[in-house]
Amino acid sequence: MNVTLNTETQMIKASEILSWTNDTRFPANELRFHLYWNAFQNNMSTYLTESARRGRSVSGFREENWGHCRVELIKIVKNLYFNDYDLMPFMEFQSPDDENLYDQTVFSVTLPQAVEPGQTILLSIEFESKVPRPISRTGVYKDYYFIAQWFPKIGVFEDGRWNCHQYHSSSEYYADYGTYDVKITLPSSFIVGGTGEHQEIIDNRDGTTTHHFHQHSVHDFAWTASLRFLEYKENFEFAPGKITEITLLLQPQHKKLKDRYLNAVKNAIKYCSLFYGDYPYTTATCVDPAYNSGSGGMEYPTFFTGGAYFLTRKGMSSPEGVTIHEFGHGYFYGLVGSNEFENAWMDEGFTSFLDSEVYYTAYGNPLYSRSYFGIPFTFKNVEIPIESSGISGHRQTYNMDEMQRFAWEFLEGGSYGANSYSKAELMLRTLKRFMGKDLFSRMIKDYSQRFWFKHPRPQDFYTVVSEHAGQDMSWFLDQFVYGSEKLDYAIGTISSQRVRQPQGWFDGEYINRQIKDSRYQSEVIVRRLGEVKLPVDVLVVFEDGEEIRETWDGQYRWKKFTYQKPSRISKAVVDPEFKLVLDINQTNNSMMRKPNKLAPFKWVSNWMAWLQHALEFLTILGG
């Protein structure tokens, strides 16, 4: 692909040769392509219509702010199977998802003859793209260009049909693997980064420079250019003999965050390699996005954006959290090429799980933080445990949708986010604790590596889990993937009373024992308050220190455990090892014989001190 960026007009002109091989068992009579940037050519596109429904408008867009991608030429180039043939007359826009006639984000070309299984077709394509104002993590802001989803991208041909959805407001992407060889020409003053190896920089001696990128086995190509980047490069040996070149393109105001960014990338490569298989690429480029560019927190193969605030503090998870997350997408969606349109949880959920596993392994618990006047403060006594990751979002949206939905078919953006990111992360963490760390680690690494450069579907994940668990795990996974019920086990009651002595008439004999039995009759009732059914452990602790562990299949609504012991129950805990992180109410998982009286006093006195101070502050407004 030869690309020229005109920074005066903010236009990209490009020509490319696309070689596409039909590696399925079905003939392809047509080809389908995405033209994502056409979502930004008017406000009637499906993307912007859906965005407007969610309150995001483009009312501030001026004439020059809109973007587009126009195919100016598409023709077959002669090869073993095909002759030269102009496909332009057969180009047609398609709206497979919503029949929106204004949407031009997918087009098809009917072929003069089918591409039979195993055959390769060569296409010559010329296109022109207008870089939009920053939107959907692409575009131009002043002299900062972040160029993603910018070229006609061929869809995925599978099962005899094209999987090529329109661009939706809350969905990401799906594409086939290939080799990208891209030459980008632009003014020499720009610092450029992109997917893959930056093989060559050629000075054209006319004020422009051509940057040559090459990468095999990726399903996308994105790039960035800016006059202001600080560029840092480091080779990192993440495993014996395995080296990746890390490039960091940093905003000048974040210079002091250089080491934090680089360490985050190194930790991400190191732990992802350990948990999910050795990172197979020779480069990893992290871009610190420009302020106002809206390009932060996004992933592309070998190339991703972080995000940071210049006053971030030690103990806060920025920029590490987002950096690890976006690098992690290099595995789940990058290497394991799931369909983000149809199975968003398989990339976002897996990556959310990955990022918290890596983050907590590398850095431990982050601290709670809050900004005052734009200055972040951390609270050293308030650590955020890994179990809290995602649970709040899930708690508030669990019954809105099932996790397995097309990305644009969720009730609202919050439900898409909570189901695709949080619930899937929580499901994986629950599965990890349910299966055991070692077994789960082998399973997830196997799943990852088995589907590198492939397109797994939910059933593929089911198969791998079941293989490793040694049983069909659908009963477990179905409840979360295709269910929208809550998981909530609770201790209903605990009680301990002296063992009752016989009193009254027994077979004609009157008995009235006055001697008290020193033993206690104790009872624990565990309840299932949600519809999700999982086996749970129950821990019962007695006042003399004795502990009893029980297991309940969790099927019926409640289960009673009774004991006769020399001392009373001190406490009972359902799920004492905190395996079920999807349980939306952890507070009711335990019950003690006596409530802790100090806690409410301690916290209300702290809260009251705040209130007293607030009232005194308010006197500034009075006498």
Add this chain to the structure above:
Amino acid sequence: MMKVFWNFGRGFMATGRVTKMVLFLFIVNLLFSLLLAIPMYNSLKDSFGRSEAGSRMAKGFDYIWWEEFRDEARGLETTFSPSVIGKGAILTNLESLIQMRFFSSPSILIVFGLFYIILHTFLAGGILSTFSQDVPRFTMKEFIHGAGSHFLRFFGLMLFSWVFIITIGGLLRDAFISILSGISSNSFSEVTPFFIRLAFSALTFILLLFIQMVFDYARIKVVLEESRNIFKSTLEALVFVFKYPFSTFGLFYLVFLFQVAVTVIYILLKEIIPQSNFPWVLAVFIIQQLFIFAIIWVRCLLYSSQMQLYRYMR
């Protein structure tokens, strides 16, 4: 500068003579706060129930419990967060005041807040009457008499001061936001908008303090000169402030620094004491109440030293 320290010292001594009055004001604050603290206590108690979360919260902070509590919180409960602990409490209140977020609080808190402001307007008459005596002496009867006799004029001054406060908090803020969004949307870095926002916050705070100072002198004039016209009093107070800017501003910011010092000491103490068992919880509770007592004392110090200065300059 000598005048500033001289009147600060005299104000200090005068306030020292009426510790009972400060104690009374503190008790009013405490009782008022208890009215809301009791339902909050019950909410927390109900939420902890007999759960182990209660034990964890007694020893430290259980983030998972808090998230559950927050997600279910209604009304007053929504104000409970880690950011009301220690320095967070001070910063939250400072930010709420400067950014006028008070009115986005739960409605019960707004009602209580407004009632407290009015109550304090009433009490201010008593405070200033007490300090107007040659040798300040606190008796409840005289205090209430002083409060009652000046209340209507003080109430009028309060409403008048709100005109300026709303102007700063509302109109000026709207103008600022529009300027900031213009600058911010054209900025290459978050640094510039950050400093502009910070400068505006500082400016707003300074203006709020200035309004407070001018109206303090207006109230002093009402008490000392039995002035009936609140507008005239305010104008004369403004003239007074600008006639003796070094003394008035110097004294005001000296007391302000004193308050900052008290607050910093409190934050440092609060940060180092672990509240992991009853004795430490009790110790922190006592420190918190001493801190509230101290800031009420400093507020009285401001009144008394300003009154000393006004008399001195007059």
